[in-house]
Amino acid sequence: MRVVLAEDQALLRDGLIRLLTAYDMDVVAAVETGPDLLSALLTHRPDVAVVDVRLPPTFTNEGLTAAIEARSRIPGLPVLVLSQHVERLYARELLAEGRGGVGYLLKDRVSDVRRFVEAVRDVAGGGTAMDPEVIAQLLAGRRNRERTLERLTAREHEVLAVIAEGRTNAAVAARLGVTEKAVSKHINSIFTKLDLLPAEDDHRRVLAVLRYLDL
Numbered sequence: 001m002r003v004v005l006a007e008d009q010a011l012l013r014d015g016l017i018r019l020l021t022a023y024d025m026d027v028v029a030a031v032e033t034g035p036d037l038l039s040a041l042l043t044h045r046p047d048v049a050v051v052d053v054r055l056p057p058t059f060t061n062e063g064l065t066a067a068i069e070a071r072s073r074i075p076g077l078p079v080l081v082l083s084q085h086v087e088r089l090y091a092r093e094l095l096a097e098g099r100g101g102v103g104y105l106l107k108d109r110v111s112d113v114r115r116f117v118e119a120v121r122d123v124a125g126g127g128t129a130m131d132p133e134v135i136a137q138l139l140a141g142r143r144n145r146e147r148t149l150e151r152l153t154a155r156e157h158e159v160l161a162v163i164a165e166g167r168t169n170a171a172v173a174a175r176l177g178v179t180e181k182a183v184s185k186h187i188n189s190i191f192t193k194l195d196l197l198p199a200e201d202d203h204r205r206v207l208a209v210l211r212y213l214d215l
Contacts, residue, residue, distance in 0.1 A: 034062025
């Protein structure tokens with residue numbers, strides 16, 4: 001079985017290489033950055049990728065985004081996420097594709113070597129391997145979203161639905177038969193109710209749509 005491994009911590013990366021090799025797996029590439037992961041996956045097309053979420057250069061979600069990008073080019077590429085963090089947005093995107101094996105395990109909850117190896121093999125074979133805590137956090141995120149969206153009025157739901165189509169404020173106003181000023185007022189109310197405070201690095205309009213679409 002051919003494995004691509006992405007882990008930025010040198011000691012853990014070396015330990016995983018030794019572990020997987022001991023169980024007759026061939027680690028064809030062991031990388032530590034998101035760009036290197038994407039390149040390795042596209043080059044080697046392994047039987048399974050074992051991927052950390054947060055990799056250099058920014059230590060945010062490079063591992064998951066690289067894996068998702070690779071799966072878009074290699075449909076069904078098996079991916080097992082092994083991380084300390086649950087990134088709900090990208091985890092849902094990875095799990096929602098419906099093709100190829102997927103798994104998501106938390107590092108600090110993996111205490112049985114044989115079960116970890118079985119998880120790698122299960123994912124490589126097209127199965128799933130999910131930590132219960134990951135599932136719990138994904139479900140909690142869905143419940144929180146539902147409760148948050150319940151704060152919106154019927155008109156605010158309508159406004160957000162049209163925005164989700166990529167429409168401008170003028171187009172939203174024309175569709176709903178209201179003024180642009182009214183649309184702007186509804187949008188500001190939506191931001192407030194969804195707890196989307198002004199921030200230089202965030203596009204609140206996009207974030208609101210992602211909440212609405214449950215992405």
